Amino acid sequence: MLFSGVNMEFEKISSRSNEKIKLFQHLSQSASFRRETGLFALEGARICSDAAITGIEIKTAFFTVEALRKYPEYADAVIKKAEQCFEITHDLCGRISDTRGPQGIFCICVQRKNFDEQNLCENGTYIALDNMQDPSNLGAVLRTAEAFGLSGVLVGGGCDIYNPKALRAAMGSSLRISVLTTSNLPSLLIFASKKGMLTVASTPDSSAVCVKDMPKRDGIVCVIGNEGSGISQEVKDVCDMQITIPMRGRAESLNAAAAAAVLMWELTK
């Protein structure tokens, strides 16, 4: 097998003021800049290789010499797909990395297209996130959604799936599972309802229907709320029913990613 990366020579970047490096950093740091440009920054040997294999468009890739030696197969997959490749210094790698132990592979990628709401599958099983703020929770939900074979994830406000921490927590699932990001979740839920789907709001309210007693059926959208304030009133108002995971003890709620895992398990098992 040929690991081209090891034997190839790339133009070397060592300055933080290089325009491509500045673009990478800006994409790491700013959700609004990601939205404007439709690009995102990705870091890590395995996940950059996953992106290449999954067919994500890679504009620019950066490698340290050490990474080319240490991760030849991952680097090779990226090199084959990237429009441009650069070598970066070890020092620069440390500066642009979002992690403590950077692996030395970075990409600037094009965001995937939202799936169109017209393509919401009326027999599908979806989870919807109403203003989830924590990127690690968001990433964990995407990872679990893929593992449990959900049809897709509807992201209504809050953290975006291209946040570096969310990307890391999702372990590549964000690059594969169908995602529809919307600024108007209530209207999307009304649309799903009109298609004959059941829309369900999850709540810590113990008077809601227990998740075990939820009707088992195809065509369902289950909403998870914000970490602090739960599901917004606007979203509750348009949902067909409310469900809850019963709790004991003095814990008043579950971590959003843990609650989502239990709900998705019950929806798909």
Added chain:
Amino acid sequence: MLFSGVNMEFEKISSRSNEKIKLFQHLSQSASFRRETGLFALEGARICSDAAITGIEIKTAFFTVEALRKYPEYADAVIKKAEQCFEITHDLCGRISDTRGPQGIFCICVQRKNFDEQNLCENGTYIALDNMQDPSNLGAVLRTAEAFGLSGVLVGGGCDIYNPKALRAAMGSSLRISVLTTSNLPSLLIFASKKGMLTVASTPDSSAVCVKDMPKRDGIVCVIGNEGSGISQEVKDVCDMQITIPMRGRAESLNAAAAAAVLMWELTK
């Protein structure tokens, strides 16, 4: 109702080199120092109040003037239980806080006693953690364990429950649920087995028994593994059976806290 904190005068600390402040910071930062001293550092209005109400021994409490005004009820609960109280400056609060938006209430507390292995309830339902490293995962597991009414959590190596991030993620559950920390999880599992309990290792290995087909019974210990490497061979070797959460797609495993949530749900529902 009397909010004593607002009207009380506490000795004021403004220097980072104050011995009590140094102790707080050392406890925040060092797991080995926490182990040696049997103390831990706690931060946050609600959680410090929870600690006081739950009966955690509070050696020292620190408050900013703003916190005494803003959280009078929480502060009051802490003041009633703390051996010593100090006022700290806003600047010092920012320096010792582990969070971005500190609330200005901090405590040095005495760790709870491990429950004795002799008190492992043979009809109980326990989750055991084999070298879990991520404090947010550990905290989320404790929170879910309390919410689902587990009998207790066995912590075998890895992150300690008094890590500041773990305490925060547990939302107070670490101060209430029974915890047994052990450096020898295999021997504890053998002990549980001899008591007639079923010991179960969870694994992403799809050839293991599906969690849905796990025998429903009292007296069970279910082990969750390390985030990267799963359950150690030593622990697998002593477990009575292996179970798995079936997965689809290209996701190869679940986030440890999400997997733990599904397992605890199945164990207790």
